[in-house]
Amino acid sequence: xxxxxxxxxxxxxxxxxxxxxxxxxxxxxxxxxxxxxxxxxxxxxxxxxxxxxxxxxxxxxxxxxxxxxxxxxxxxxxxxxxxxxxxxxxxxxxxxxxxxxxxxxxxxxxxxxxxxxxxxxxxxxxxxxxxxxxxxxxxxxxxxxxxxxxxxxxxxxxxxxxxxxxxxxxxxxxxxxxxxxxxxxxxxxxxxxxxxxxxxxxxxxxxxxxxxxxxxxxxxxxxxxxxxxxxxxxxxxxxxxxxxxxxxxxxxxxxxxxxxxxxxxxxxxxxxxxxxxxxxxxxxxxxxxxxxxxxxxxxxxxxxxxxxxxxxxxxxxxxxxxxxxxxxxxxxxxxxxxxxxxxxxxxxxxxxxxxxxxxxxxxxxx
Amino acid sequence: xxxxxxxxxxxxxxxxxxxxxxxxxxxxxxxxxxxxxxxxxxxxxxxxxxxxxxxxxxxxxxxxxxxxxxxxxxxxxxxxxxxxxxxxxxxxxxxxxxxxxxxxxxxxxxxxxxxxxxxxxxxxxxxxxxxxxxxxxxxxxxxxxxxxxxxxxxxxxxxxxxxxxxxxxxxxxxxxxxxxxxxxxxxxxxxxxxxxxxxxxxxxxxxxxxxxxxxxxxxxxxxxxxxxxxxxxxxxxxxxxxxxxxxxxxxxxxxxxxxxxxxxxxxxxxxxxxxxxxxx
Ligand SMILES: Nc1ncnc2c1ncn2[C@@H]1O[C@H](COP(=O)(O)OP(=O)(O)OP(=O)(O)O)[C@@H](O)[C@H]1O
Ligand SMILES: [Mg+2]
Numbered sequence: 001x002x003x004x005x006x007x008x009x010x011x012x013x014x015x016x017x018x019x020x021x022x023x024x025x026x027x028x029x030x031x032x033x034x035x036x037x038x039x040x041x042x043x044x045x046x047x048x049x050x051x052x053x054x055x056x057x058x059x060x061x062x063x064x065x066x067x068x069x070x071x072x073x074x075x076x077x078x079x080x081x082x083x084x085x086x087x088x089x090x091x092x093x094x095x096x097x098x099x100x101x102x103x104x105x106x107x108x109x110x111x112x113x114x115x116x117x118x119x120x121x122x123x124x125x126x127x128x129x130x131x132x133x134x135x136x137x138x139x140x141x142x143x144x145x146x147x148x149x150x151x152x153x154x155x156x157x158x159x160x161x162x163x164x165x166x167x168x169x170x171x172x173x174x175x176x177x178x179x180x181x182x183x184x185x186x187x188x189x190x191x192x193x194x195x196x197x198x199x200x201x202x203x204x205x206x207x208x209x210x211x212x213x214x215x216x217x218x219x220x221x222x223x224x225x226x227x228x229x230x231x232x233x234x235x236x237x238x239x240x241x242x243x244x245x246x247x248x249x250x251x252x253x254x255x256x257x258x259x260x261x262x263x264x265x266x267x268x269x270x271x272x273x274x275x276x277x278x279x280x281x282x283x284x285x286x287x288x289x290x291x292x293x294x295x296x297x298x299x300x301x302x303x304x305x306x307x308x309x310x311x312x313x314x315x316x317x318x319x320x321x322x323x324x325x326x327x328x329x330x331x332x333x334x335x336x337x338x339x340x341x342x343x344x345x346x347x348x349x350x351x352x353x354x355x356x357x358x359x360x361x362x363x364x365x366x
Numbered sequence: 367x368x369x370x371x372x373x374x375x376x377x378x379x380x381x382x383x384x385x386x387x388x389x390x391x392x393x394x395x396x397x398x399x400x401x402x403x404x405x406x407x408x409x410x411x412x413x414x415x416x417x418x419x420x421x422x423x424x425x426x427x428x429x430x431x432x433x434x435x436x437x438x439x440x441x442x443x444x445x446x447x448x449x450x451x452x453x454x455x456x457x458x459x460x461x462x463x464x465x466x467x468x469x470x471x472x473x474x475x476x477x478x479x480x481x482x483x484x485x486x487x488x489x490x491x492x493x494x495x496x497x498x499x500x501x502x503x504x505x506x507x508x509x510x511x512x513x514x515x516x517x518x519x520x521x522x523x524x525x526x527x528x529x530x531x532x533x534x535x536x537x538x539x540x541x542x543x544x545x546x547x548x549x550x551x552x553x554x555x556x557x558x559x560x561x562x563x564x565x566x567x568x569x570x571x572x573x574x575x576x577x578x579x580x581x582x583x584x585x586x587x588x589x590x591x592x593x594x595x596x597x598x599x600x601x602x603x604x605x606x607x608x609x610x611x612x613x614x615x616x617x618x619x620x621x622x623x624x625x626x627x628x629x630x631x632x633x634x635x636x637x638x639x640x641x642x643x644x645x646x
Pocket of ligand 2: 042043044176
């Protein structure tokens with residue numbers, strides 16, 4: 001168990017700054033997800049936590065102890081990689097046993113070829129066998145232990161990678177997009193299994209993904225990273241309802257949040273929204289009304305019926321397209337029909353010209 | 367109609383195989399010639415008319431002569447020892463070097479790699495005299511060491527292995543570091559087993575080159591005791607047998623046979639290794 005304190009971590013490769021001063025406090029036993037577009041530095045941050053890469057500045061503390069100078073082996077951190085990174089020439093058993101062997105066997109006992117003759121090795125191997133067996137049992141891969149990674153399916157390899165990480169009971173689990181190579185159905189199943197694993201192990205998980213469904217369903221808190229900065233760290237629910245930055249609002253939620261510049265609103269825009277601000281609202285907090293009865297005018301440009309929900313795409317002219325969610329029972333709309341859109345002030349999120357959230361003054365005062 | 371088209375489809379194929387067979391035969395001719403000579407008696411070899419098939423077999427005499435008049439088995443043992451030692455030392459030097467060039471970050475890496483490439487371009491003959499002087503100063507000319515030391519570092523081996531190592535994903539190495547392996551253990555437990563095709567290919571190159579090498583042993587060694595097979599044959603010709611081509615050719619057959627067998631055994635590995643390094 002461990003809390004992790006990242007203090008203004010910065011990292012660049014040559015000219016390009018990849019991380020620009022990332023500070024995150026990860027609580028003991030927490031499941032924290034890092035989400036962000038490709039190339040924003042998520043994997044780099046994980047590698048820095050693991051000690052596989054050194055930061056240019058800033059420091060990392062685990063349980064209050066600075067670990068900057070420590071090598072990966074000494075950090076008590078396990079990592080699951082996107083490609084699983086199993087050793088193709090070892091059996092599944094040896095793959096899982098390796099981290100235990102490197103920690104428990106002395107240098108002499110691990111010496112190539114002659115190591116197995118050194119006294120004491122056999123008893124340690126018996127202990128290792130037991131523990132590998134337990135982990136394999138837990139993950140349902142006991143019958144695969146004699147095979148090589150090349151003979152397994154993607155989902156099975158995934159489990160082996162988890163097993164190799166679990167077997168030595170690390171304080172911290174790092175996962176770098178572990179599900180991205182699986183098909184959709186298996187991904188949903190493994191999602192549940194990883195959450196279950198987190199609950200059982202109770203250790204700190206840092207999970208990287210760019211799939212917002214994973215971030216929303218699995219984590220205690222989500223950190224949104226864009227371009228090497230952490231924009232907001234909050235529980236998924238909070239990120240959805242109350243984003244601090246327009247990029248966070250746009251990243252979380254499907255379909256995407258609607259953003260309409262202040263100048264396109266005929267009526268209904270909040271008082272505190274300055275002329276150059278942008279106003280955003282979710283598809284489900286808007287309704288369609290008769291033409292010229294609402295706040296925004298437009299034409300129906302498309303209808304997507306998903307059974308439980310119907311998403312209507314409305315073309316607002318200069319202001320661009322937006323999406324409104326409707327219940328199935330409502331009146332059928334025709335493509336090209338003129339409509340207007342209503343939403344209420346309570347659901348509007350106002351962002352300034354730079355994309356930062358603007359909140360009503362009285363709430364700050366209160 | 368269909369018969370005609372099937373014939374017309376076969377023609378290019380037959381042509382292709384014909385051309386391949388001709389070039390293959392061309393490459394094989396010296397070997398066939400060698401084997402044929404090794405089976406002929408002296409009169410047959412110097413006969414005015416030419417025929418591949420010996421009119422009178424004296425294979426047994428020639429091969430016995432080769433074994434009796436020269437310490438052929440001794441030469442073979444020397445060859446095996448020298449080639450194995452060279453290859454082993456080359457691996458010990460090349461593998462860590464290739465690993466560093468392929469996977470580690472350090473300053474001067476590009477310069478070092480450029481130096482390796484230059485090293486491949488330098489023909490070994492150009493270095494013969496400096497090597498000779500160096501070994502003379504060390505006082506180890508005419509010893510096994512003089513046959514091994516100049517070949518300890520193979521720029522080609524470093525290059526070949528580096529290319530192969532680069533294809534091993536970084537994530538695998540990172541996983542190994544997290545699992546607690548040190549850099550040398552990563553080389554031994556991860557890189558080497560994952561690179562067997564490249565190592566086999568390099569092994570064949572190295573062994574063939576040094577088994578067949580006549581140039582350097584001729585310079586470094588005068589003693590029959592430590593001669594490699596190629597040099598041994600030469601010394602043996604210079605000596606008493608002089609003109610007896612039959613036993614000489616029998617000796618040649620004896621020294622190439624182990625190589626041919628080794629190549630046939632490792633053929634698939636070798637081709638895999640070449641194909642996969644060339645593709646990267
Ligand atoms: N070894 C390296 N040398 C140079 N640049 C690198 C190196 N590793 C990463 N980068 C750069 O750093 C940036 C961040 O990379 P990183 O792998 O952390 O992205 P990511 O957020 O994990 O993206 P993805 O979701 O695609 O995995 C990228 O622009 C990448 O090109
Ligand atoms: Mg990544």
